Amino acid sequence: MNSSTMQRLLDACERDRSLHEPARLRQRIEMLDRLDDALLDAHDRAEDGQVRCRAKAIYDGLDAINRRIYQQIRREIQQGRGADELLKWASGGSASCDQQSGQGYDYLDALLSGVLAFEAPAEGIAALAPEMVFYQPTPARHIFDAVRRLSLSGSDVLMDLGSGLGHVPLLAAICAKAYCVGIELETAYVACARQCAQALNLANASFIHQDVRSADFSSGTVFYLYTPFIGMMLRSVLQRLAKEVAQRPIRLCTLGPCTSVVANETWLTPIGSVHVDRISVFSSNYAA
Ligand SMILES: C[S@@+](CC[C@H](N)C(=O)[O-])C[C@H]1O[C@@H](n2cnc3c(N)ncnc32)[C@H](O)[C@@H]1O
Structure with missing residues (x-):
């Protein structure tokens, strides 16, 4: 990913406030994946530190939302109520097995x-x-x-x-x-x-x-x-x-x-x- 593609990705992330809505877990995880790749590329290219800091701040903000959700699911599991909670999050926009066979991860x-x-x-x-x-x-x-x-x-x-x-x-x-x-x-x-x-x-x-x-x-x-x-x-x-x-x-x-x-x-x-x-x-x- 070159520098201007990375800037566009960061602009898009900052504009799309829906990424901060807890329910948009899947979209956030997919964006975190893209940001992770972008950060690795930026590191390899020795990209300007300011751009890397901005990318890292966006990454950390989205990651923190997911961590809170994972903690909440863990608490439910610890109290024996994990099935409903986990299945609720897993079924939100999931690519079902009918749509996606194979051994890749998502x-x-x-x-x-x-x-x-x-x-x-x-x-x-x-x-x-x-x-x-x-x-x-x-x-x-x-x-x-x-x-x-x-x-x-x-x-x-x-x-x-x-x-x-x-x-x-x-x-x-x-x-x-x-x-x-x-x-x-x-x-x-x-x-x-x-x-x-x-x-x-x-x-x-x-x-x-x-x-x-x-x-x-x-x-x-x-x-x-x-x-x-x-x-x-x-x-x-x-x-x-x-x-x-x-x-x-x-x-x-x-x-x-x-x-x-x-x-x-x-x-x-x-x-x-x-x-x-x-x-x-x-x-x-x-x-x-
Ligand atoms: C393809 S992985 C599957 C892991 C797990 N079943 C899953 O689906 O997430 C195969 C696993 O089998 C283990 N394994 C291979 N031969 C084994 C054996 N004879 N006894 C016990 N474990 C074995 C390996 O160490 C490896 O962790």
């Missing part, structure tokens, strides 16, 4: 990140073994979609296999009465997820530091996989899940390339359409 991720307010993970993330997939959070719009489509009840236990920082169990625990468990190999991610659950008073979310291959699945009724592993590792975990079906019906919910592998499992039936780039849900159809 303003809902900024909303979720502001609400969950994770501490930065400790340094020294361990390298993963072959077939394990590096950490990348499920885009928030897909988590909202999964929560809606799964209609989790108080008797459900959702297990996120390879839960990273815990976005899925945390959001599901806020929005539903189900007990939500994250299983993750990386200690630093588990510590952040636990800290977040505690700060939000989420008694129905917990995080286990373990390799999914040796985890106890016996309490799970719904298993979520955002392609945490591939190849033989995925196959062996699916075999273990198939054995659970002898005890009780289960559902699997997937996103990403693991979906096509899961779709080929003969003990599962898709509920609705199957898409690699969207949430797919499968139900066990007979005892394996």
Whole structure:
């Protein structure tokens, strides 16, 4: 972005007072993104300090409004009233999953990140073994979609296999009465997820530091996989899940390339359409 484009952006921000209306969260988040890019460019170009200060002041003003909203949502969650409050903000002008599949991020991720307010993970993330997939959070719009489509009840236990920082169990625990468990190999991610659950008073979310291959699945009724592993590792975990079906019906919910592998499992039936780039849900159809 050159200097005059940046000036025009700043002029537009200052003119558009609607950006200060609390309800215009999405527009503010999108503007903050543009201002962030502009500030980075200005830094690279060694832009005049006055312009940078002006951009920073506009950024901080808009950011402060969002922070107040995130704090308000956090307070509601802490008092057990988070679902309505969060869903109210998330549905305001959201690009629904029908409009936007794929694995990119949007303003809902900024909303979720502001609400969950994770501490930065400790340094020294361990390298993963072959077939394990590096950490990348499920885009928030897909988590909202999964929560809606799964209609989790108080008797459900959702297990996120390879839960990273815990976005899925945390959001599901806020929005539903189900007990939500994250299983993750990386200690630093588990510590952040636990800290977040505690700060939000989420008694129905917990995080286990373990390799999914040796985890106890016996309490799970719904298993979520955002392609945490591939190849033989995925196959062996699916075999273990198939054995659970002898005890009780289960559902699997997937996103990403693991979906096509899961779709080929003969003990599962898709509920609705199957898409690699969207949430797919499968139900066990007979005892394996
Ligand atoms: C693509 S990320 C998904 C993160 C999370 N489920 C989400 O959707 O936001 C995959 C995660 O699985 C973890 N992982 C990979 N293999 C694992 C294993 N065998 N046991 C536990 N965690 C594993 C990785 O460390 C990473 O955090």
